[in-house]
C-alpha cells in the first residue's frame with residue numbers, strides 16, 4: 001500500500017534518514033522505533049508527502065509519489081495524530097474533531113448527517129464526548145491526545161498515522177487506545193503506522209517493527225520477535241536489555257538490565273582530539289560515564305569546544321578560524337600525556353590547520369601512550385592525502401582503530417571491569 005524505495009532525507013546538508021526501503025501492507029500495524037533524533041517523525045512526514053526525499057521515493061499504490069499528491073487527496077488516504085501540540089486552542093473539542101471531516105466535504109458545504117455521525121462515533125471511541133464543549137486549551141495533555149485521536153478517527157481514512165500518540169495518557173487510557181487500534185485493525189482493516197517509544201506496546205500490537213539506529217538507517221525490520229532482540233536494542237539505543245516472553249500476551253517483553261552505564265569509567269583519564277562536532281557524542285558519553293576528560297586544541301566557538309566547556313573539561317583553546325599554533329599543541333601534548341588511560345581521535349575532518357594533532361598523537365604513541373582512532377575515513381581528509389597517510393602510520397605503529405564510539409566505550413568498559 002505504501003512503498004518506500006531507497007529513501008534518504010536530510011535537513012540542509014545533514015542526512016537524517018538513509019536507504020530506507022520497505023512496503024507497508026494494507027491492514028498492517030507497522031511501528032517505527034528508534035532513539036531520539038533517529039528520524040522517526042521525519043519518516044512519517046515523508047510517508048505523507050509533507051517532505052520531499054533527497055533520494056528515493058514514497059508511493060501510495062496507484063498514485064503519484066507522496067510529495068506530489070495534493071493535501072486533500074492525502075487526507076482521504078491518511079489521518080494523522082501528531083506528536084506536538086497544535087495551536088487550535090481557541091476551538092472547542094467538538095469543533096476540533098469536526099476538522100477531521102475536511103477531506104470529505106465539498107467546498108463551503110456545511111456539516112452533513114454523515115459528518116455528524118462520524119464525529120460522534122470518533123468521540124465515543126476515544127472517550128472525549130464529555131469534553132465536547134470545552135475549549136481545547138483547557139483540557140489536559142492526555143485528554144488532548146485523545147482529542148487528536150478522535151479527530152483522526154473522524155477522518156475515516158484507511159491509514160492512521162500516530163506519532164507518540166499515547167505518551168501523555170494514563171495507564172487505563174493507554175491500554176484502551178491500544179485495544180482500540182487493534183480492534184479497528186481487526187474489524188475494519190485499518191492500517192496503522194505509528195511511532196512510539198513504548199517497546200512493550202509495540203511488541204504487543206505490531207505486525208512488523210522498523211527499528212532505526214542513531215544514524216537514521218534501519219537496524220532491524222521484521223516481526224516484533226525478530227526485531228526486539230538484546231543485540232538490536234543495544235545497537236540502536238546503546239542500552240543492555242533482557243527480552244522475555246510476556247506471560248499474559250506471549251509478546252516479547254523488554255527488561256532494561258543496565259538502563260545507563262553511568263559511572264562505569266570513573267577511574268579513567270582520557271584526552272580527546274576532535275573538532276567540528278565530531279567528538280561531541282564521545283565527550284558527553286565519557287563525561288556521563290564518569291571519566292576524567294580533557295580535549296584540544298579546539299578553535300574557539302567550535303561546537304566541541306562549547307560542549308567541553310559546558311561540562312567543565314580541561315580544554316586547550318585556539319582562536320577561531322586559525323591553524324593550531326605550536327604553543328597550543330604543546331599545551332594539548334601536556335594534557336594528553338597526563339591522561340593516564342590514553343588519547344582518542346574522533347572521526348574529525350582533517351585540514352592543514354589541525355594536521356599537527358596527528359603528529360602530536362604520533363609522539364605520544366612513541367612515548368608509550370595508548371592511542372585509539374574512531375572510524376577514520378579517507379573522505380574526511382582535506383589535505384590531499386597527508387592526513388590519511390598519517391592515520392595509516394599511527395595504525396601501523398600500534399594505534400587501535402574502532403568503528404564507532406560505542407565500540408570504544410565498550411572496550412574501555414571491558415578493560416575497566418572489576419573482573420579484569
Ligand SMILES: Nc1ncnc2c1ncn2[C@@H]1O[C@H](COP(=O)(O)OP(=O)(O)OP(=O)(O)O)[C@@H](O)[C@H]1O
Nearest residue numbers: 011012016034035036037038039040041042043195
Ligand atoms: N525542521 C528541521 N530542521 C532541521 N533539523 C531538523 C528538523 N526537524 C528535525 N530535525 C532534526 O532531524 C533529526 C531527526 O528528527 P526527528 O524529529 O525525525 O527524530 P525522532 O526520531 O522523531 O526523534 P524523537 O524520538 O526525539 O521524537 C533530529 O536530529 C532533529 O533535530
